Amino acid sequence: SRLLQLRGRSRRAAPPPERATCAATRGTMDRSHGEWRSAEVSTGTTIIAVRYNGGVVIGSDSRASMGGTYVSSRVINKVVQVSDKIFCCMSGSLADAQAVTNAVIHQLNFHSMQMGELPLVLSAASVMRDFCYKYRDELSAGFIVAGWDCKKGPQVFQVSLGGTVLEQEFTIGGSGGTYIYGYADAKFRSGMTREQCLTFTTNALSLAMDRDNVSGGVIHLAIVTEAGVERQLIPGNKLPVFHRI
C-alpha cells in the first residue's frame, strides 16, 4: 500500500518475533541468539567486474547469509550467465536478485531470438534496469552486468539499487565492496593485461572476504573475451593472503 511505500526502505523493518527461546537464554541480554532463524536470506556479498585490454574479468564470493549471523549457503555462485557472452553478478536480497536475474535471462533469450544474434551488453543492462527501476520500491538488489559484444567489445555496467545504470571501467558492489574502495582506487590501472586483471580482481575479493562477515567461501571468476568464456574457481585455502595482524 502507499503508506508502506512512504516509509521507503524500512518496509523490511523487523523480522517476525522468534518462535521459541530455550530456557537457558531467556532473560539474557543476548539478542542475536534466535533472530537469524527468521531473517531473510541475503547475498551480502562482494562482487567485482573489471574491463581489460581484450575482455572482462568478473568475480564474486560464494556466501549466502541470514541475519548477518548464519551462513545459509557457502557454495552459491553469484556470477550468473544471462547470455552466451554476458554475465551478471547479484547482490542484496538473494530472493530478489534471483527473481530479477531469471526474468532477465528469459527476456534476453527472447530478444536475441527476435534479433537473430547475440544481445549487446547494453541491452542486458537495459533489461536489468527496467526491472530494477519499475519495481524499485519492492526490490532490494543491486547488480553488475558485464560481458563482450561484437559492437563495443568488453563492457562493464553497474545497475544500482534504484535502477541507475552507469558504464564503468571497473566496478565493485555488495556489502564487501565498502572494504575495498581504497584498494581498488589505488591499484586499478587502465588497460591492464589479462593476468594483471586477474591478480587485481582476486586480491580485491580476497581482501573484502577477509573483512566482511557476510562475504566468504571461494572466489568464482568468469573471464569473457571475443573467443569465449572461461570460468575459474579459487578455493578458500588458495586465496591470496595478506598481512595477518
Next chain:
Amino acid sequence: TTSPIVTGGSVVAVKFRGGVVLACDTMLSYGGTLKFKDVCRIEQLEPDLFVAASGEYSDFMEVVRVLRNKSRESFLHADGVTLSHRDYGNFLRNLQYSKRNKFDPYYDTFVLAGVRGGQPFISTVDMYGDQFEQDSALTGLGKYFGTPLINNQWNPDCSEEQAIQAVGEVFKMLYLRDCKGHDQVDFLILREAGVERRRARVNGEWNHDMFRTHANEKRKR
C-alpha cells in the same frame, strides 16, 4: 521515489548577454559513498535545449526519456509545430505535480537551459511541481552557498567570461563546503551560434593559516 539512492549534486545555470551557462559537477553519490566520479549529468533534449538535475539519478534518466519521447512525438506529427522551451518547462511542471499528488515524485530538481532566437531561457522545476522561469538557477546546497556569490558577481546582462567566472566560484565554494562536492565540473555554454562543452577542475584553498596552526598544535595544559 521517496528515498533517493544514487544522487547527483548541485546544478547552476545563469544567463549572460546572448546565452546561458549550465554547469554541474561530474559525481554521483551512493548514499554516503562518493561512488561515480566521472559522469556527465547534462543531457540534451533539443539542439538548443539541455537539462540537468540534482537528486535521484535514475528518476532523472527516466524523465529525460519521457521528455525525449515528447519531442519525438511532436516531430512525428510533421505539422511544422515544434515544442518551445517554455512548453518543456510547463510539461515538466505538470508531470512533477501529478507525481507529487500520488506520493510518488520524481525525486529531482530539474534545470532546463536553452537559447532560441537570441533569447536565453532557464527554467527550474522541483519535485513538488514548483516551476520558476528566472535569470539564474541554483539547486541543492548551491542555492544556499551560491545565491549571494551570484548576486554580487553577476547580472543577466554580463559577458560570457564573467558568467563562467561566477559559476566557477560557486562550484569552488561547493567543493570546500559541500560534503558531496567534487572538484571536476562540466560547463555547457549555449549561444545562438552553437553549443560549447568544457570540463574543468576547481582549485581548493589550502593556504589558510588555520591549517598550519592546527598542524603544529600543542596540547594546552
